[in-house]
Amino acid sequence: MAATLRTQVAVVGAGPAGMLLAHLLDGEGIDCIVVETRSEAYVAARIRAGILENSTVDLLRSVGLGSRLDAEGHPHRGIYLQWPHERHHINFASLVDRHVWVYGQTQVQRDLIEASRAAGRRVIYEVSDTAIHDIESDQPAVTFTDMDGRQVRIEAGVVVGCDGSFGPCRAAVPERAREVWTRVYPYSWLGVLADVPPSTDELIYAWHPDGFALHSMRSPTVSRLYLQVPNGTDASSWSDDRIWAALAARLGHGQDGWELYPGPIAEKSVLPMHSYVQSPMRYGNLFLAGDAAHIVPPTGAKGLNLAVADVALLAPALVALLAKHDTALADAYSDTALRRVWRCTHFSWWMTTMLHQSGDPFDTQLQLSQLRWVATSTAGATGLAENYAGLPLGF
Numbered sequence: 001m002a003a004t005l006r007t008q009v010a011v012v013g014a015g016p017a018g019m020l021l022a023h024l025l026d027g028e029g030i031d032c033i034v035v036e037t038r039s040e041a042y043v044a045a046r047i048r049a050g051i052l053e054n055s056t057v058d059l060l061r062s063v064g065l066g067s068r069l070d071a072e073g074h075p076h077r078g079i080y081l082q083w084p085h086e087r088h089h090i091n092f093a094s095l096v097d098r099h100v101w102v103y104g105q106t107q108v109q110r111d112l113i114e115a116s117r118a119a120g121r122r123v124i125y126e127v128s129d130t131a132i133h134d135i136e137s138d139q140p141a142v143t144f145t146d147m148d149g150r151q152v153r154i155e156a157g158v159v160v161g162c163d164g165s166f167g168p169c170r171a172a173v174p175e176r177a178r179e180v181w182t183r184v185y186p187y188s189w190l191g192v193l194a195d196v197p198p199s200t201d202e203l204i205y206a207w208h209p210d211g212f213a214l215h216s217m218r219s220p221t222v223s224r225l226y227l228q229v230p231n232g233t234d235a236s237s238w239s240d241d242r243i244w245a246a247l248a249a250r251l252g253h254g255q256d257g258w259e260l261y262p263g264p265i266a267e268k269s270v271l272p273m274h275s276y277v278q279s280p281m282r283y284g285n286l287f288l289a290g291d292a293a294h295i296v297p298p299t300g301a302k303g304l305n306l307a308v309a310d311v312a313l314l315a316p317a318l319v320a321l322l323a324k325h326d327t328a329l330a331d332a333y334s335d336t337a338l339r340r341v342w343r344c345t346h347f348s349w350w351m352t353t354m355l356h357q358s359g360d361p362f363d364t365q366l367q368l369s370q371l372r373w374v375a376t377s378t379a380g381a382t383g384l385a386e387n388y389a390g391l392p393l394g395f
């Protein structure tokens with residue numbers, strides 16, 4: 001039996017972009033239905049980055065999503081930038097009067113799921129065969145097969161693609177109407193979640209001849225660590241001992257008395273690194289937000305923050321469009337969002353290429369020169385601080 005549902009906004013994807021958009025629209029009286037291919041348990045558990053920018057935190061607080069963040073999140077004044085025998089602290093708080101929070105995307109997702117349940121919002125998990133229709137018309141639609149095998153059609157005023165890089169929305173924009181820019185990096189990250197207290201108070205980004213390493217954290221008892229590895233690496237080829245030995249070498253265990261404490265590894269996986277930008281972020285009555293429109297390499301933790309910035313622009317644009325028939329913000333959405341997207345695309349590329357071994361000795365000398373400049377010049381450090389802590393949403 002086919003069923004037809006009606007709503008104002010059909011959102012494809014129940015990750016942080018889709019769930020936050022539904023939260024913001026619901027708060028303004030706009031009805032949404034969210035569809036998601038994965039199960040709620042999968043979406044709630046998947047491990048992603050853990051750094052929130054100043055403006056992301058301000059937004060979450062302003063819409064009632066800040067209580068657990070304030071209780072469990074950890075404000076960080078800055079980061080450490082290091083290379084062999086040198087470690088420098090870049091203090092964002094003193095350089096740009098903004099700072100960041102350590103609070104995992106997994107925790108943000110859990111807060112969004114709880115708020116959605118409490119409000120009784122319609123989120124349909126475990127759908128398949130999702131397809132987007134009639135986006136050039138005033139009545140676009142999303143069709144899918146639900147978990148019980150029923151064919152469902154959602155008729156909406158607007159469809160929003162928050163379905164990441166593997167979902168159908170980005171490809172629903174006709175090829176003749178879209179432009180795409182990509183960069184594939186010649187290395188990946190091996191990410192590790194370890195049940196051990198962090199060996200540092202703030203994140204350490206380490207340049208090393210063996211490859212980049214990052215010491216991050218999730219809580220006072222859980223550390224998150226990353227190692228640069230070759231593309232195509234199988235995570236199972238890295239034993240726990242090999243991981244801790246590589247982290248100790250690259251992060252400088254023993255230098256100036258600093259020690260890295262190893263512990264049980266709960267999870268390890270390999271993340272490929274690439275940049276992707278698709279323009280426009282709106283075509284007819286299909287809007288794209290988050291990873292559906294753009295991917296950044298993880299260095300600098302911009303992915304989630306950029307998705308939140310898209311949604312912060314898109315929600316008022318859709319409210320104006322659907323409640324007041326005012327098209328100005330919706331018409332400006334793509335150009336306005338892409339300005340921040342390109343800033344973060346550049347920053348993520350810059351952090352990535354400054355810190356990873358490319359195999360080219362000329363790059364090595366440029367990287368070390370740039371690291372010294374960023375770490376020791378107020379002008380250099382301020383550029384990093386402003387971008388890392390995050391430009392204001394209206395930038």
Ligand code: DHB
Nearest residue numbers: 049050216298299300301
């Ligand atoms: C984390 C990930 C990042 O890419 C980064 O730059 C900083 C922190 C993290 O997972 O904690």
